[in-house]
Each structure stands twice: as structure tokens, then as C-alpha cells.
Amino acid sequence: EAGVAQSPRYKIIEKRQSVAFWCNPISGHATLYWYQQILGQGPKLLIQFQNNGVVDDSQLPKDRFSAERLKGVDSTLKIQPAKLEDSAVYLCASSPGTGFGNTEAFFGQGTRLTVV
């Protein structure tokens, strides 16, 4: 079974530039998550989709971050304009269910963003 695919693996941009990350979840998984992992910290949820609807985006900095999940499958996360503090690993995860109790979430390898 193919895992969660993310691209690119690494990205270096200058502050105030824009950047986009792509995630292809495991086939058939209804729930998709984007997490931000800053060095030395645990992952923090940015946004959660159930199919193509947003369930939770309370921690997404909406003035600069946006995300969409077209047709309930692939997802893109965009930052515009980027700030130095956005340097982090961006993790995508998918799950077949609505919660973590009866299903498992599978994580991609992440995209490491460096803003200089």
C-alpha cells in the first residue's frame, strides 16, 4: 500500500516569497491533516479536512496560510508571504476515519521549509 506522498521534500525561499506544498493521501482516506513542526517542538495542527470540507482550521494563520483539498483527495498548503518564523517541517497525514480511536493516521515524510 502506497503511503502519504509529499512534495517537495526540501524548499528554501526568501522571506516575503510564496511557497506551496503538495500532499497525496492514502487512497480512500477521508481525513487529511496538515501539521507544522518547528525545530524542537512537537507537531501542531494547522488544518484538518474531512473529505473536501474543513473540520478545524483554528490554528491556521489565515492572513498568510491557505489550504485546499480538491475533490476530497490531494491537498495543497500555501504560504504567502513567508516569514522567517515559518521555517519548519510541514507534515501531511491521512486517516480513513474521523478520529484516532478506531483508525490510525499515517504521516508523510514532510516538507522541510527554510525561510532566509
Place this chain on the structure above:
Amino acid sequence: AQSVTQLDSQVPVFEEAPVELRCNYSSSVSVYLFWYVQYPNQGLQLLLKYLSGSTLVKGINGFEAEFNKSQTSFHLRKPSVHISDTAEYFCAVSPISGYSTLTFGKGTMLLVSP
């Protein structure tokens, strides 16, 4: 809201020695508990989870964890570690009901040396 505290940012240990990684949580609702492992340059992998029943949970790679409700703890243990266990370990919680997500601790880096 939930929060997770991992008391040790780094735990150095010699190969074949036992190890315990500590995790405490706070939540106003009932939660499930998880341990994830992250090897260098890789995504998170589920080690084990506690949903209900026996408070001692066994996971992959010889790890186990014990849920202590009164102390709101979920410590991870392994009786004998290997070099290959060197990784970052994250404790996480998720509310039992509704559309749930994971709240992670800051992680503990396990450093196993020969």
C-alpha cells in the same frame, strides 16, 4: 483543550540498558493516548496507543507504555534498547468523541550509544 508535557527533551542511554520516556497530559475530556516515533528525515510512525481496557499497552519494536489515570501519565518503556532505537519520540492525545485530532508533546530525543 488538551496539553501534553514530555519532561525530558533528551535521554542518553547505553545499548541494552532499559529506558523510560515520561509523558504527562492534561485534558478536560476523556482522551486516547499515543506514542509516535520519528526517525531522522522521516515521518511519524505509530508505536502504540491506549484506547481502553488494560492499562499496559504493548507496541512495536518491544516498546510498552502504562496508562495511569490518577497521575495523568503515559510513560513509555523498553527493557533493552538498541542503537536503532535512536529517534525522537512523541507522546500525543486525542479526544475520544467527535472529529478528533492529535495534540503532541514537544518530543524526547532518545540517544542510544554503544
